[in-house]
Amino acid sequence: MTGLSNRRARIGRLLAFLLTLAAAMAIASAAANGADDHDRRAVARIAAPPLGLPPVPVPADNPVTAEKVALGRKLFMDRRLSRNSTMSCAMCHIPEQGFTNNELKTPVGVEGRSLRRNAPTILNVAYARAMFHDARDDFLETQVFGPLLARVEMANPSVGAVLATIRGLDDYAGLFERAFGGPANAHTLGQALATYQRTVLAANTPFDRWYYGGDQDAISPRAAAGFELFTGKAGCSACHLVGEESALFTDHGLHDTGVGYARETASDESVMVEIAPGVSVPVARAVIRSVGLPPEKDLGRLEVTDDPDDLYKYRTPSLRNVALTAPYMHDGSLQTLTDVVRFYDRGGVPHDGLDPLIEPLGLRDDEVAALVAFLESLTGEAIDDLIADARSVGVGG
Amino acid sequence: MRHPMSRGLLAAFVFAGAVAVTAAGPIGPARADETCQSPYLPKITGQEEFLYVWTLGMEGVGDQSDKLVTIDVRPGSATYGKVIAKVSVGGRHEAHHAGFTDDRRFFWAGGLDDSMIFIFDVHSDPSRPKLVKTIDTFVKDSGGVVGPHTFYALPGRMMITGLSNANDHGGKSALVEYTNDGLFVATHWVPDGKDMRGATGNGADGYNYDVRVLPRKNVMLSSSFTGWSNYMMDFGKMLADEAAMKRFGQTVTLWNLHTRQPRKVFTVPGAPLEIRWAWGPNHNYAFTTAALTSKLWLIYEDDAGQWQAKAVADIGDPAKIPLPVDISISSDDRHLWIDTFMDGTARLFDISDPHNPKEVYQKKIGAQLNMVSQSWDGKRLYFTSSLLANWDKQGNDNEQFLKAYTWDGKQLTHKFTVDFRKENLGRSHIMRFGARSLYSG
Numbered sequence: 001m002t003g004l005s006n007r008r009a010r011i012g013r014l015l016a017f018l019l020t021l022a023a024a025m026a027i028a029s030a031a032a033n034g035a036d037d038h039d040r041r042a043v044a045r046i047a048a049p050p051l052g053l054p055p056v057p058v059p060a061d062n063p064v065t066a067e068k069v070a071l072g073r074k075l076f077m078d079r080r081l082s083r084n085s086t087m088s089c090a091m092c093h094i095p096e097q098g099f100t101n102n103e104l105k106t107p108v109g110v111e112g113r114s115l116r117r118n119a120p121t122i123l124n125v126a127y128a129r130a131m132f133h134d135a136r137d138d139f140l141e142t143q144v145f146g147p148l149l150a151r152v153e154m155a156n157p158s159v160g161a162v163l164a165t166i167r168g169l170d171d172y173a174g175l176f177e178r179a180f181g182g183p184a185n186a187h188t189l190g191q192a193l194a195t196y197q198r199t200v201l202a203a204n205t206p207f208d209r210w211y212y213g214g215d216q217d218a219i220s221p222r223a224a225a226g227f228e229l230f231t232g233k234a235g236c237s238a239c240h241l242v243g244e245e246s247a248l249f250t251d252h253g254l255h256d257t258g259v260g261y262a263r264e265t266a267s268d269e270s271v272m273v274e275i276a277p278g279v280s281v282p283v284a285r286a287v288i289r290s291v292g293l294p295p296e297k298d299l300g301r302l303e304v305t306d307d308p309d310d311l312y313k314y315r316t317p318s319l320r321n322v323a324l325t326a327p328y329m330h331d332g333s334l335q336t337l338t339d340v341v342r343f344y345d346r347g348g349v350p351h352d353g354l355d356p357l358i359e360p361l362g363l364r365d366d367e368v369a370a371l372v373a374f375l376e377s378l379t380g381e382a383i384d385d386l387i388a389d390a391r392s393v394g395v396g397g
Numbered sequence: 398m399r400h401p402m403s404r405g406l407l408a409a410f411v412f413a414g415a416v417a418v419t420a421a422g423p424i425g426p427a428r429a430d431e432t433c434q435s436p437y438l439p440k441i442t443g444q445e446e447f448l449y450v451w452t453l454g455m456e457g458v459g460d461q462s463d464k465l466v467t468i469d470v471r472p473g474s475a476t477y478g479k480v481i482a483k484v485s486v487g488g489r490h491e492a493h494h495a496g497f498t499d500d501r502r503f504f505w506a507g508g509l510d511d512s513m514i515f516i517f518d519v520h521s522d523p524s525r526p527k528l529v530k531t532i533d534t535f536v537k538d539s540g541g542v543v544g545p546h547t548f549y550a551l552p553g554r555m556m557i558t559g560l561s562n563a564n565d566h567g568g569k570s571a572l573v574e575y576t577n578d579g580l581f582v583a584t585h586w587v588p589d590g591k592d593m594r595g596a597t598g599n600g601a602d603g604y605n606y607d608v609r610v611l612p613r614k615n616v617m618l619s620s621s622f623t624g625w626s627n628y629m630m631d632f633g634k635m636l637a638d639e640a641a642m643k644r645f646g647q648t649v650t651l652w653n654l655h656t657r658q659p660r661k662v663f664t665v666p667g668a669p670l671e672i673r674w675a676w677g678p679n680h681n682y683a684f685t686t687a688a689l690t691s692k693l694w695l696i697y698e699d700d701a702g703q704w705q706a707k708a709v710a711d712i713g714d715p716a717k718i719p720l721p722v723d724i725s726i727s728s729d730d731r732h733l734w735i736d737t738f739m740d741g742t743a744r745l746f747d748i749s750d751p752h753n754p755k756e757v758y759q760k761k762i763g764a765q766l767n768m769v770s771q772s773w774d775g776k777r778l779y780f781t782s783s784l785l786a787n788w789d790k791q792g793n794d795n796e797q798f799l800k801a802y803t804w805d806g807k808q809l810t811h812k813f814t815v816d817f818r819k820e821n822l823g824r825s826h827i828m829r830f831g832a833r834s835l836y837s838g
């Protein structure tokens with residue numbers, strides 16, 4: 001493992017150097033092509049990620065340029081890229097809501113169709129080694145076709161139909177040519193969207209300034225105590241890794257925490273429904289079933305591998321910016337960070353497949369609060385810039 | 398059958414200012430037909446002849462597209478109670494509400510999903526409406542408003558409430574004003590917590606639903622529902638989503654009608670939906686029903702001339718969430734029909750004392766029930782079934798109908814039913830009345 005880590009570190013340093021070089025060239029190129037300040041700053045973020053983040057991995061065949069960033073951002077925000085022009089990528093990955101959706105446990109797509117899983121944030125997605133909660137895709141460049149084509153998301157009938165839509169929009173004239181030297185095709189569509197998403201970086205958090213920057217006052221004593229628990233008694237860092245020079249707060253692995261098991265085996269006869277602020281009433285499951293389709297099953301990673309050992313396994317998310325990305329867990333079933341900490345304090349949901357790393361923690365209330373304070377210290381400094389960047393283009397019709 | 402106010406007089410009424418003219422005067426109080434329309438519309442005082450039913454396309458039913466369905470309700474007609482025309486607009490747009498222009502010559506119908514607006518000519522042949530114009534720029538025109546809902550006639554204008562927005566599909570929204578010719582005029586954003594826009598009150602949420610005016614008091618009311626994500630979502634999924642259930646409107650906003658400036662925001666918890674002003678010349682009040690909390694609210698001007706809001710009655714058993722939906726006030730302000738969706742029941746409230754309404758009658762109409770329209774004389778009522786495509790009931794309870802009844806002051810008597818599934822039409826939603834006599838003089 002140590003050898004692997006060293007090799008990764010060397011590759012990382014090399015990547016960082018190459019990216020810096022490439023970014024410098026891209027900035028010069030962008031200036032010549034009239035790219036705006038948002039594009040230039042986005043490219044610069046990739047070249048020099050904020051404190052706490054490692055170098056950004058970028059595929060060799062898709063170097064970052066300001067033109068690609070501009071095009072990818074426009075595509076990401078454009079509602080016309082769905083079958084009936086109602087859904088863009090940004091309608092579920094809403095910039096002002098942590099690039100996810102704080103208002104829904106799981107999103108809705110074209111014509112209100114139901115999704116099973118919570119919208120993951122785009123923040124720092126550049127570092128994800130696998131896409132989707134079940135890790136079914138390896139690359140941002142190819143991931144984009146999932147939502148574009150899924151009947152329950154953007155519902156385009158084919159890749160060709162998406163490309164035809166883009167070709168039919170006057171405001172895209174010349175943009176692919178400028179970014180890629182040729183017209184839009186499946187390859188460049190994926191590359192453009194991936195490039196923009198790769199620039200949505202947020203770090204230099206109070207934690208980063210404290211842990212990596214040496215600023216002793218950057219976080220509160222309570223948050224510092226929370227970090228001690230995070231890496232100690234609570235054991236969170238076993239999966240949400242913290243490195244010596246940077247931290248992504250994920251092991252890039254998949255685990256069964258019991259959330260998936262709980263969803264599939266729920267047998268409550270009623271659900272508490274909030275009908276006005278602070279006013280909830282029990283509603284019988286039979287009533288809920290009378291006005292809704294049965295929820296689709298969700299078996300986690302098993303759906304990808306057919307391996308029974310992968311039942312209810314889901315990807316470990318990064319915890320960066322986690323205070324911005326409620327609700328939590330792959331199904332959005334927990335509403336607050338306190339709910340999440342208490343969930344793990346209880347030892348998840350015990351069942352046969354529960355990951356052995358998860359066990360009751362015996363946390364005191366002040367320890368729960370300290371962990372929450374620590375998690376709240378993981379919010380990046382430049383979120384407003386990322387929102388302004390995203391909103392620098394229209395939403396398409 | 399046609400209201401005596403000619404269009405010339407109506408125009409004079411408009412330019413003289415509604416406050417002065419409506420209170421009294423030679424042309425009498427400005428009333429509209431079917432009791433829930435804009436006071437600026439000419440009205441049918443006698444027998445309506447046609448029902449226009451704005452119908453949602455339904456997967457697996459007919460051409461699966463939204464359509465305007467015309468039903469003959471002329472007594473004695475060979476086609477009484479039958480579908481005599483239908484105009485499919487192609488595709489599903491979440492057909493919902495619709496309304497006439499102030500000259501009652503055109504019928505605007507909206508799609509809550511993709512914000513399309515379809516304009517039908519209903520005057521050339523009232524028995525066969527024609528689609529004459531489509532507005533596909535509502536979102537762009539309005540600066541990001543999504544979900545055109547209420548289409549409410551103002552002089553020369555169509556006031557449209559939006560339910561959502563194109564940034565996040567949440568509930569922040571606005572009223573959007575067009576000319577009768579379909580030209581965008583202005584967007585009026587509902588006050589929210591960040592920008593009260595000069596209004597007083599607490600808890601403004603920016604949400605929107607219905608709009609109604611009382612010209613002689615120069616006031617306009619808007620209510621509040623929820624954004625695209627919720628109204629398009631599977632109802633069962635939403636009820637079980639704690640995050641989604643926090644995203645319902647809790648407000649009614651009072652506006653200055655003429656300046657379109659918000660004046661006061663009332664806290665009305667639980668998604669206040671339809672608004673109905675009383676008709677009486679001295680009746681300075683309106684009703685609305687909160688869908689989730691199942692309460693009837695009164696918005697009224699108090700003795701000190703201040704506008705107030707208070708809950709005045711429960712509708713059914715609120716603990717069972719009967720979900721009051723459409724309401725219809727009688728033209729004499731004595732009764733209010735309230736449909737409750739979940740139990741498919743029409744309930745009649747005695748509102749002669751508006752501060753103490755009492756339920757006096759109820760009748761189950763179907764497995765689910767949404768819209769109700771009554772004739773000006775209160776003798777005929779029509780009901781339809783669909784709430785929203787993804788909120789309607791599942792399985793056999795997903796009845797889709799138009800049912801016609803007569804009301805004799807004591808009970809509803811069934812006259813006919815049009816089964817919208819058997820007829821391959823779809824999900825029946827809002828109804829509006831037509832008559833040839835409106836255009837004959």
